[in-house]
Amino acid sequence: MMQSAAVAAKGGVPGLHFPGRGNRVSVGFGVVGKRTAGSNRLWMPDRGFCGGSSRLGSSIGFGVEMARMRSGMEGIFRSREKARYVRVQASGDLESVPSDKPQTKSSGNVLPYVGVACLGAILFGYHLGVVNGALEYLARDLAIVENTVLQGWVVSTLLAGATVGSFTGGALADKFGRTRTFQLDVIPLAVGAFLSATAQDVRTMIIGRLLAGIGIGISSAIVPLYISEISPTEIRGALGSINQLFICIGILMALVAGLPLAGNPLWWRTMFSIAIVPSVLMALGMAFCPESPRWLFQQGKLFQAETAIMRLYGKEKVTEVMDDLRAGGEGTTESDAGWFDLFGKRYWKVVSVGAALFLFQQLAGINAVVYYSTSVFRSAGIASDVAASALVGASNVFGTAIASSLMDKQGRKSLLITSFSGMAASMLLLSLSFTWKLLAPYSGTLAVLGTVLYVLSFSLGAGPVPALLLPEIFASRIRAKAVALSLGMHWVSNFVIGLYFLSVVNKFGISRVYLGFATVCLLAVLYIAGNVVETKGRSLEEIERALSAAV
Numbered sequence: 436m437m438q439s440a441a442v443a444a445k446g447g448v449p450g451l452h453f454p455g456r457g458n459r460v461s462v463g464f465g466v467v468g469k470r471t472a473g474s475n476r477l478w479m480p481d482r483g484f485c486g487g488s489s490r491l492g493s494s495i496g497f498g499v500e501m502a503r504m505r506s507g508m509e510g511i512f513r514s515r516e517k518a519r520y521v522r523v524q525a526s527g528d529l530e531s532v533p534s535d536k537p538q539t540k541s542s543g544n545v546l547p548y549v550g551v552a553c554l555g556a557i558l559f560g561y562h563l564g565v566v567n568g569a570l571e572y573l574a575r576d577l578a579i580v581e582n583t584v585l586q587g588w589v590v591s592t593l594l595a596g597a598t599v600g601s602f603t604g605g606a607l608a609d610k611f612g613r614t615r616t617f618q619l620d621v622i623p624l625a626v627g628a629f630l631s632a633t634a635q636d637v638r639t640m641i642i643g644r645l646l647a648g649i650g651i652g653i654s655s656a657i658v659p660l661y662i663s664e665i666s667p668t669e670i671r672g673a674l675g676s677i678n679q680l681f682i683c684i685g686i687l688m689a690l691v692a693g694l695p696l697a698g699n700p701l702w703w704r705t706m707f708s709i710a711i712v713p714s715v716l717m718a719l720g721m722a723f724c725p726e727s728p729r730w731l732f733q734q735g736k737l738f739q740a741e742t743a744i745m746r747l748y749g750k751e752k753v754t755e756v757m758d759d760l761r762a763g764g765e766g767t768t769e770s771d772a773g774w775f776d777l778f779g780k781r782y783w784k785v786v787s788v789g790a791a792l793f794l795f796q797q798l799a800g801i802n803a804v805v806y807y808s809t810s811v812f813r814s815a816g817i818a819s820d821v822a823a824s825a826l827v828g829a830s831n832v833f834g835t836a837i838a839s840s841l842m843d844k845q846g847r848k849s850l851l852i853t854s855f856s857g858m859a860a861s862m863l864l865l866s867l868s869f870t871w872k873l874l875a876p877y878s879g880t881l882a883v884l885g886t887v888l889y890v891l892s893f894s895l896g897a898g899p900v901p902a903l904l905l906p907e908i909f910a911s912r913i914r915a916k917a918v919a920l921s922l923g924m925h926w927v928s929n930f931v932i933g934l935y936f937l938s939v940v941n942k943f944g945i946s947r948v949y950l951g952f953a954t955v956c957l958l959a960v961l962y963i964a965g966n967v968v969e970t971k972g973r974s975l976e977e978i979e980r981a982l983s984a985a986v
Contacts, residue, residue: 545665545747549674551720552661553681554713555617555654558624560685561692561710562647566590567824568693569703576701577637585637591933592641593648596623598926600652605660605919607653612730613661614721616653621718624650625711632707647710655922659902660915664727665747668974672842675903679894680835687828729911729975732760759974777920782913788966789909789921792851792901795959797928799858799897800952803936803945804865804889811882830887834894841895846971847904851963854896859956861889866949897959901925907970 570586579585600623607616623646630643659678666674692709695702725747731740737757744756777786805827812823838850868874868881901921909917940948 545667545674548665548724548747549662549677551717551724552617552658553677554717554720555620555658556678556681557685557688558710558713558717559651559654559658560682560687561689561713562593562624562628562651562685563682564686564689565692565706565710566593566644567689568696569706572696572700572703573634573640576703577634577640579637588641589637589644591930592644593651594926594930594933596627596645596648596650597652597655598648598923598930600649600654601656601922601926602652602919603649604653604656604922605915605917608657608660608730609915612734613657613664613727614724616657617661617721617724618718620650620653620657621714622650623647623653625714628707628710628714632704632711643707650714652922652926655902655925656915656919660906660918661727663903663906664729664975665725667748668972670843671907672847672903672971673839676835676839676842676899678902679899680832680839683828683832683835683894687825687832690824690828728756729760732757733911759977777913777917782910782917785908785910786913786917786920789901789905789917790924791962792905792967793921793925794928795855795955795962796897796901797925797932798952798955799855799893799959800862800889800949800955801893801897802929802932803948803952804886808886811879811886826887827890830890831894831898834891835899838895838899842899842903843971846969847896847900847907848963848967848969850896851900851904851967852896852960854892854898854900855956855959855963857892857895858889858897859953859960861885861892862949862953862956865889866946866953869949870946904967904970907975908968911975 566589570589573589574580574586579589604616604620607619611619627643627645627647627650630639631647632643634640634643659675662678663671663675689706692706693702696706725743726739728740728743728747731737731743740760741753741757744753748756777783808823808827812826841850862885864885865882868878868885874881905921906914906918943951
């Protein structure tokens, strides 16, 4: 999204017993991510080998020969697709299946357009992280210092709004297109930031945070969606994971923006208003970005699709990409899937994989690690909250940068398995550092090591991969709604975990909770090994045909 991270916010966190422990709580957040495409029909052999119908000649004999040739080609193509599907089902790895055809080198450059889209990712991270340093100061100004419930609403309203935004983002992208949805998203992002910056009472602040939450929810769906749909196949993984990298950068920007607070208590208003600038830049930048060729083709706008392909990849790629779209069934007459279609036999298995990946992402404990990161670092002698947050954030950025370089080499599935395995080991180390008496002299150091290793492991796969992988495996006619549903699962689970996490810690203790998270990580490894397919090195249309040829 998608992937996840977390930021600290003020509050009390019971259940951890370290000397000199401060009274500080963190707000969790998740990645998202996301790409969509409009309606798509599965490839139908009766359309002919090249996706169109043949015209009969004047001679009946010639027509019969053409019919025989066409029938033979269809049989070959159908057999090949069936064989590809069987091999995918048997191996769970699309990479082991030969590509349909060699790909010509692209002379275009999609990086400027990816950069504009990533402004949405920066805003995602910034709005999540800005409350970290600002909460204490805005609580004084808005007279809610003694009211921790209202402070909690200021923090958690953003997540509630993000849940709403994630469900609407896909539908908006299908109806208005990707670039127009980016521009519409600026409205809640900018208005929310403005209301938060100028709030004179807590009600206005909560409304501003709700609107900003809706904005980042929409961003979580359309940023990875747009990037995936415009990225060349050979670097789609690297560009897709950039979404997570820029979310981390947005969080670090919020951390840096809070540094002047100690000398200027009113600086928190400037911190919220800063978010207006990238919002406006994103709206202006999207006016010059090409629309997704897949969405244009699905809408029947063939000339505009060819123009967008030329801008993105160069004129030599137009024929190849258009043929890919026709073979994949994009732009056919099958209507968009409805919400209930996602739960039908045709799509439920792949949709359930998407929802499960985001559920595992949240239940694996990323928020718990960050909730306690401040206390963990203090136990090791790191008293500065800013230093602790910076170390966690730097670990996340470093791990995500490594993931970007490995995404198209090692593949999505292997990174997920490696990531969740590392997270399980880190959780076990954290649990033992809190309870095992033999490790008591080294508990602080081991806890810091476990925290850093966990964040690194998370950022290698569990964070960036789900938001990249899901748009790749969803058929284009369900892509928008299926991505929205999966991201909705992400935000709902994020909100519920934040709501009940402290109660669970009070009841069972942090060590047992960490053991539970380690178990979830191991279950995730088993689930991924048995249900997730590898998609690196394949176009979206190839993936769709391979996964749906037997339907």
